[in-house]
Amino acid sequence: MMNNLQNLMLHSIKSGNDDERLWQEDGLFAYCYNIVFRAGYLALFGNEVAKTSGSVDKAKELDRKVSDELFYEFRKYDQLFPKLAYGVLGPSEKMEAERLKRLFWNVLSVMKVNTKENISGWVSESQQMRAERGMHESMQDRHMFLLLWASQGNTGPASFWLLLFLMKHPEAMKAVKSEVDEVLRETGQEVKRGGLLINLTRDMLLKTPVLDSAVDESLRMTAAPVLTRAVLEDMSLKMDNGREYKIRKGDRVALFPYTAVQMDPEVHPDPHTFKYNRFLTPDGGKKTEFYKGGKKVKYYNMPWGAGVSMCPGRFFAVNELKQFVFLMLTYFDFELKNPDEEIPDIDVRRWGFGTMQPTRDIPFRYRLRF
Numbered sequence: 543m544m545n546n547l548q549n550l551m552l553h554s555i556k557s558g559n560d561d562e563r564l565w566q567e568d569g570l571f572a573y574c575y576n577i578v579f580r581a582g583y584l585a586l587f588g589n590e591v592a593k594t595s596g597s598v599d600k601a602k603e604l605d606r607k608v609s610d611e612l613f614y615e616f617r618k619y620d621q622l623f624p625k626l627a628y629g630v631l632g633p634s635e636k637m638e639a640e641r642l643k644r645l646f647w648n649v650l651s652v653m654k655v656n657t658k659e660n661i662s663g664w665v666s667e668s669q670q671m672r673a674e675r676g677m678h679e680s681m682q683d684r685h686m687f688l689l690l691w692a693s694q695g696n697t698g699p700a701s702f703w704l705l706l707f708l709m710k711h712p713e714a715m716k717a718v719k720s721e722v723d724e725v726l727r728e729t730g731q732e733v734k735r736g737g738l739l740i741n742l743t744r745d746m747l748l749k750t751p752v753l754d755s756a757v758d759e760s761l762r763m764t765a766a767p768v769l770t771r772a773v774l775e776d777m778s779l780k781m782d783n784g785r786e787y788k789i790r791k792g793d794r795v796a797l798f799p800y801t802a803v804q805m806d807p808e809v810h811p812d813p814h815t816f817k818y819n820r821f822l823t824p825d826g827g828k829k830t831e832f833y834k835g836g837k838k839v840k841y842y843n844m845p846w847g848a849g850v851s852m853c854p855g856r857f858f859a860v861n862e863l864k865q866f867v868f869l870m871l872t873y874f875d876f877e878l879k880n881p882d883e884e885i886p887d888i889d890v891r892r893w894g895f896g897t898m899q900p901t902r903d904i905p906f907r908y909r910l911r912f
């Protein structure tokens with residue numbers, strides 16, 4: 543992941559003195575989603591092979607090109623998705639969604655993915671299992687698109703909210719930045735012109751409780767999945783307030799933890815305010831005790847769902863977010879073009895589909911720090 547992030551974020555940006563380091567402008571959402579999607583895709587589905595591409599640099603260049611083209615098409619599908627899920631696509635949108643699906647089945651076909659190197663165990667082993675179980679090859683290709691969708695549709699938007707909340711809350715940015723600087727200092731690394739790229743290890747990422755809390759808080763406010771469960775036998779579902787619901791075999795139950803817990807002011811006072819240290823104890827550890835009506839709440843934040851189908855990619859996703867923020871803070875100066883910019887509303891058409899997207903993008907600028 544780290545190599546891919548560095549390939550995408552640092553390849554074309556000039557270092558130098560103040561006049562040489564030109565500011566680059568972009569939409570914050572467009573930038574974050576693009577980088578995190580592409581780096582995640584390359585980390586999971588593999589890189590171009592240096593031998594067949596001609597050289598390591600050529601392979602890296604090809605990785606940048608191929609992943610950018612894939613992201614461009616993915617966003618089209620992503621934008622159609624709410625209507626697709628509700629079954630209300632217009633005729634031309636239906637054709638476009640069909641075209642895109644076929645494109646992804648082709649680009650991500652088992653045959654094409656197998657020409658890459660550094661394919662993640664998650665993709666290659668689960669693929670091998672499907673093949674061994676005799677799944678038809680065309681279904682295996684379709685499954686690859688499903689994995690892309692599950693793995694890349696949420697983390698990019700999540701990285702946007704996290705960075706935006708940090709930029710809009712200077713005290714949070716300061717606390718996270720000083721933690722990141724400290725972790726870097728402890729390992730004797732320094733980011734400087736002409737210096738080595740930083741080596742961000744798993745150990746380093748385990749020493750960031752403040753950043754962890756900021757990630758949890760940002761997901762609390764912007765991850766709003768509907769969790770659907772099939773009822774396998776007649777049963778009654780007891781609520782904490784004593785109410786009881788009889789549900790039948792064959793029913794479906796849908797839960798929406800966003801309003802039920804994540805935005806409950808009793809569990810999370812002042813729930814619409816980003817508090818970077820909400821998930822920190824006074825002595826700087828991870829806070830896991832939250833209460834409602836005097837009783838401890840077991841599920842106080844559910845961006846990943848719960849139970850048997852809880853998101854299996856949650857550790858990877860958090861690491862992606864942390865590595866991205868780490869690189870932004872260590873390598874770049876960045877700021878909103880309009881510091882008074884309001885945090886945009888959530889696009890309500892996407893309620894239920896995981897990490898929310900904003901109703902509009904926010905212009906920002908960035909340049910190397912050295």
Ligand code: HEM
Pocket residue numbers: 692693694696697700765767769770845846847848849850851852853854855856858859896897
């Ligand atoms: C911020 C990023 C992400 C969020 C908020 C998120 C959230 C979720 C949620 C809410 C579910 C459904 C859980 C349930 O029904 O209880 C889910 C399922 C899933 N997620 Fe994630 N996810 C993220 C990133 C990822 C990543 C990076 C991967 C893969 C590397 C991934 C792979 C999956 C898969 C395969 C499932 C289906 C699991 C099943 O049905 O058994 N997710 N995710």
